[in-house]
Amino acid sequence: MLIFEHSRPHRAAHAQMPAHTADISDLPASLLRQDEPLLPQASEMDVVRHYTRLSQKNFSIDTQFYPLGSCTMKYNPRACNSLAMLPGFLARHPFAPAATGQGFLASMYELQEMLKDVTGMAGVSLAPMAGAQGEFAGVAMIRAYHDARGDHARREIIVPNAAHGTNPATAVMCGYTVREIPTDKEGAVDMEALQAAVGPHTAGLMLTNPSTLGVFEKNIQQIQKIVHDAGGLLYYDGANLNAILGRVKPGDMGFDVIHMNLHKTFSTPHGGGGPGAGPVGVAARLLPYMPVPVVARENGLYRLLVEGDIPATIGRMSANHGNAGVLLRAYIYARMLGAEGMHRVAEFATLNANYLLAELQKAGFDIAFPTRRASHEFIVTLKKLKDETGVSAMDFAKRLLDYGYHAPTTYFPMLVPECLLIEPTETESKETLDAFVTAMKTILAEAYATPDMVKGAPYTQPVRRLDDVKAARELDLVWQPAD
Amino acid sequence: MPFIPHTDADVTQMLAAIGAPSIDALFDEIPAALRSGKLTQVPEAMTEMEIDRLMQERAELDGRQLNFIGAGAYEHHIPAAVWQITTRGEFYSAYTPYQAEASQGTLQLIYEYQTMMASLTGMDVSNASLYDGGSALAEAVLMAVRAHKGAMRVLMPKTVSPLYRAVVRSMVKNQHIELVELDYDRVSGTTPVPTADMGDFAALVIPQPNFFGALEDVDALTDWAHAHGGRVIALTNPTSLALLKAPGQWGAQGADIVVGDGQPLGAPLANGGPYYGFMTCKQALVRQMPGRIVGRTVDLDGKQGFTLTLQAREQHIRRSKATSNICTNQGLVVTASTIYMSLLGPQGLKRVAAASHANTRSLLAQLCAIPGVKQAFSGHCFHEAVLQLDRPVAPVLAALQAQGILGGHDLGADYPELGNALLICATETKTAADLQRYAQQLSLALNNK
Numbered sequence: 001m002l003i004f005e006h007s008r009p010h011r012a013a014h015a016q017m018p019a020h021t022a023d024i025s026d027l028p029a030s031l032l033r034q035d036e037p038l039l040p041q042a043s044e045m046d047v048v049r050h051y052t053r054l055s056q057k058n059f060s061i062d063t064q065f066y067p068l069g070s071c072t073m074k075y076n077p078r079a080c081n082s083l084a085m086l087p088g089f090l091a092r093h094p095f096a097p098a099a100t101g102q103g104f105l106a107s108m109y110e111l112q113e114m115l116k117d118v119t120g121m122a123g124v125s126l127a128p129m130a131g132a133q134g135e136f137a138g139v140a141m142i143r144a145y146h147d148a149r150g151d152h153a154r155r156e157i158i159v160p161n162a163a164h165g166t167n168p169a170t171a172v173m174c175g176y177t178v179r180e181i182p183t184d185k186e187g188a189v190d191m192e193a194l195q196a197a198v199g200p201h202t203a204g205l206m207l208t209n210p211s212t213l214g215v216f217e218k219n220i221q222q223i224q225k226i227v228h229d230a231g232g233l234l235y236y237d238g239a240n241l242n243a244i245l246g247r248v249k250p251g252d253m254g255f256d257v258i259h260m261n262l263h264k265t266f267s268t269p270h271g272g273g274g275p276g277a278g279p280v281g282v283a284a285r286l287l288p289y290m291p292v293p294v295v296a297r298e299n300g301l302y303r304l305l306v307e308g309d310i311p312a313t314i315g316r317m318s319a320n321h322g323n324a325g326v327l328l329r330a331y332i333y334a335r336m337l338g339a340e341g342m343h344r345v346a347e348f349a350t351l352n353a354n355y356l357l358a359e360l361q362k363a364g365f366d367i368a369f370p371t372r373r374a375s376h377e378f379i380v381t382l383k384k385l386k387d388e389t390g391v392s393a394m395d396f397a398k399r400l401l402d403y404g405y406h407a408p409t410t411y412f413p414m415l416v417p418e419c420l421l422i423e424p425t426e427t428e429s430k431e432t433l434d435a436f437v438t439a440m441k442t443i444l445a446e447a448y449a450t451p452d453m454v455k456g457a458p459y460t461q462p463v464r465r466l467d468d469v470k471a472a473r474e475l476d477l478v479w480q481p482a483d
Numbered sequence: 484m485p486f487i488p489h490t491d492a493d494v495t496q497m498l499a500a501i502g503a504p505s506i507d508a509l510f511d512e513i514p515a516a517l518r519s520g521k522l523t524q525v526p527e528a529m530t531e532m533e534i535d536r537l538m539q540e541r542a543e544l545d546g547r548q549l550n551f552i553g554a555g556a557y558e559h560h561i562p563a564a565v566w567q568i569t570t571r572g573e574f575y576s577a578y579t580p581y582q583a584e585a586s587q588g589t590l591q592l593i594y595e596y597q598t599m600m601a602s603l604t605g606m607d608v609s610n611a612s613l614y615d616g617g618s619a620l621a622e623a624v625l626m627a628v629r630a631h632k633g634a635m636r637v638l639m640p641k642t643v644s645p646l647y648r649a650v651v652r653s654m655v656k657n658q659h660i661e662l663v664e665l666d667y668d669r670v671s672g673t674t675p676v677p678t679a680d681m682g683d684f685a686a687l688v689i690p691q692p693n694f695f696g697a698l699e700d701v702d703a704l705t706d707w708a709h710a711h712g713g714r715v716i717a718l719t720n721p722t723s724l725a726l727l728k729a730p731g732q733w734g735a736q737g738a739d740i741v742v743g744d745g746q747p748l749g750a751p752l753a754n755g756g757p758y759y760g761f762m763t764c765k766q767a768l769v770r771q772m773p774g775r776i777v778g779r780t781v782d783l784d785g786k787q788g789f790t791l792t793l794q795a796r797e798q799h800i801r802r803s804k805a806t807s808n809i810c811t812n813q814g815l816v817v818t819a820s821t822i823y824m825s826l827l828g829p830q831g832l833k834r835v836a837a838a839s840h841a842n843t844r845s846l847l848a849q850l851c852a853i854p855g856v857k858q859a860f861s862g863h864c865f866h867e868a869v870l871q872l873d874r875p876v877a878p879v880l881a882a883l884q885a886q887g888i889l890g891g892h893d894l895g896a897d898y899p900e901l902g903n904a905l906l907i908c909a910t911e912t913k914t915a916a917d918l919q920r921y922a923q924q925l926s927l928a929l930n931n932k
Binding site for chain 2: 007012028030031032034040044048051056058060062063068073083085090099114116131135143165169175248249253263269270271272319320321323332334336337340350351352372398401426456458465466471476
């Protein structure tokens with residue numbers, strides 16, 4: 001039932017609104033609204049019950065194991081939420097003077113410093129509001145750098161074909177053309193193709209490392225030399241930063257600019273699709289172009305650096321200070337981890353992934369890159385199963401929902417047929433991983449014994465498989481009252 | 484280790500299963516030279532009790548001031564139920580609803596949100612949200628240019644928030660799009676209908692209320708833009724739409740795209756975020772819209788269900804040909820907003836808007852009675868207005884701040900032509916005593932100089 005179907009004319013949550021309608025007779029009728037907007041008319045309890053029930057129709061980290069590759073669905077500590085929502089933080093207006101926000105600004109400054117250390121970059125701006133915006137800021141800085149040197153011929157961004165879709169989409173938004181290069185059999189960047197692709201037209205290379213294929217680019221030092229020798233810059237897509245957090249710094253690999261997804265690596269909530277935060281880190285040569293605002297410490301006081309302070313800045317990503325509340329959550333998480341805890345993140349994420357890989361391999365699953373060490377994630381390919389039974393990776397993923405597990409990432413990366421990209425994260429216990437392996441084995445047996453049953457999954461969710469074609473062809477995006 | 488559940492026995496068993504001698508061995512494919520040294524800028528771990536103490540102290544430091552700043556972020560009462568339900572783990576810690584069967588809660592909520600926003604703005608369809616008002620305006624500019632397939636110019640009044648204009652500039656500057664600034668009338672603080680030939684343009688942006696709180700002649704501006712072959716991008720404050728004419732009803736044909744910041748609908752001020760950007764549009768433009776969209780459909784048994792749709796527009800499918808690179812949006816804040824709108828309903832939202840407007844008007848009357856203070860513009864305003872002082876604004880604001888009052892937003896840096904101009908706002912959260920206190924303190928601040 002929709003909230004609108006709970007609605008009755010003249011019912012209202014009286015305690016939640018001003019007691020009276022104030023006089024607005026100074027406003028001319030020509031500017032006023034004549035119709036009533038379609039908002040629910042419901043009691044407080046109607047609303048609370050409706051949305052509580054809706055919440056119960058979701059899978060979430062708090063209720064289920066979520067081995068969603070490339071998304072780093074680690075536990076979101078509760079203190080990060082409650083402390084970021086202290087009244088002093090929530091009440092402060094973004095335009096309030098810096099003097100009234102020293103507690104918040106100190107936290108942001110310290111977060112910048114910690115992120116600089118852990119990534120090995122010279123500067124960090126917290127401004128971008130999501131990974132894709134961080135990418136945009138990063139590529140815009142690459143462009144600003146070349147433009148400032150009068151190097152206008154550099155108009156091409158190189159992207160491995162295994163990259164996230166945001167990489168090519170971002171390059172285009174920055175006015176670049178995109179050249180995709182292939183991946184070799186071991187899941188690594190094809191070095192010959194890279195060598196052939198670079199030249200005086202190369203603005204930069206966007207790379208995820210470990211790659212989206214779940215393996216580390218062993219040739220990273222050579223890759224960075226090829227790109228830098230050609231005059232291009234190196235962009236690090238931080239989607240998989242959890243795989244190296246505390247272990248390897250992107251700055252040490254030679255990257256000039258990176259974005260981080262704090263909603264992955266720093267455990268801020270995914271919130272059913274955001275808000276995230278996508279800070280950018282830069283090498284010294286890109287410091288003049290950082291997006292504003294950046295927090296500075298001067299004579300013991302904190303303030304925001306804006307356009308006048310960083311005159312060559314690529315500009316503003318948001319009207320205010322990015323997703324400030326998300327940044328606060330990441331700060332609190334980082335302080336609870338501490339240096340020692342941060343060193344351990346990649347280690348235990350990698351331990352969990354390699355253990356799960358080993359157990360699934362023993363259970364008869366095909367691994368996409370069996371000769372490679374898994375990073376914090378790895379790929380199972382169900383091509384053989386599909387050929388033999390008709391059960392696809394999608395069917396398999398849907399059946400996992402029946403066993404109480406969120407599906408791994410399916411059909412990404414597109415290079416591997418019938419793939420499941422599995423990322424357990426460091427916060428899951430051995431028992432959880434073992435139980436997941438049992439469910440995977442059970443479904444594998446089901447796929448051979450009763451393939452049609454698996455193809456019809458899920459059976460235990462609020463709905464069965466949905467008609468996506470109908471959804472796209474007969475667009476129904478807003479509810480219309482019956483009369 | 485914090486948030487890592489492994490016992491030593493677990494680690495031993497897991498390494499044995501892998502066939503690796505140590506955790507270090509799992510990193511044997513990474514060149515040894517790349518191993519990082521000890522982190523020096525990350526302090527030692529704090530327990531929850533210790534970080535609790537630190538953050539309490541910092542939040543206390545930021546304290547509570549009596550706030551009269553608006554300028555794009557508004558302090559409204561947020562019912563207790565809004566964030567209590569929003570931060571339930573099932574909403575808070577869920578992923579983007581790609582697995583529709585396991586995400587019906589989030590998906591249905593977004594469908595309800597889309598319905599509310601489309602109705603509030605008088606448009607046919609809505610997306611699931613963008614990052615904030617500024618980036619939503621930038622996406623609307625890109626969308627209008629895509630849809631026009633010719634003109635690369637967009638008319639941007641100076642009465643649009645200077646920060647929004649800055650965001651738009653940084654997001655479109657590499658795509659050969661020209662932003663043509665339209666000046667405002669110094670008497671009314673609104674944008675005159677252009678009389679000169681403006682050439683080809685993809686869209687005209689119309690802010691309502693505008694950054695000064697002034698009400699633009701939206702009907703005339705909309706009709707003018709359409710008559711000259713451009714589309715209309717409405718930039719609105721969603722609270723105002725409970726009272727003001729919906730953009731879908733502007734002029735003869737209505738606006739084409741509506742954007743704004745959803746913050747006033749249930750998001751706290753919170754140092755500037757997270758907020759969210761909303762975007763609604765006419766049906767004809769739906770395939771040009773950026774961001775996620777939820778549709779209602781049926782499952783294998785014919786039962787109603789909800790799913791992400793029109794994904795062929797998006798980066799994970801279209802890659803370099805996508806309508807935008809946006810991926811993550813502001814889902815959790817949209818969750819709060821949907822609950823907020825459901826609790827307030829049409830009547831409640833109207834009362835919030837009316838009370839905010841009436842409070843601002845009352846504050847204006849009291850402040851303008853003080854010698855040396857006058858209203859900058861002559862026309863109608865909505866829940867925000869510009870004052871002109873007889874002396875520089877900064878020291879006056881500092882004197883007010885010393886009394887625990889944030890007196891408004893100084894317009895000097897962005898609008899030097901307005902002289903000593905101060906943008907003020909009083910929402911429904913301010914009592915008569917609050918307004919009086921501001922007036923008394925301003926009077927004192929001006930007399931002491």
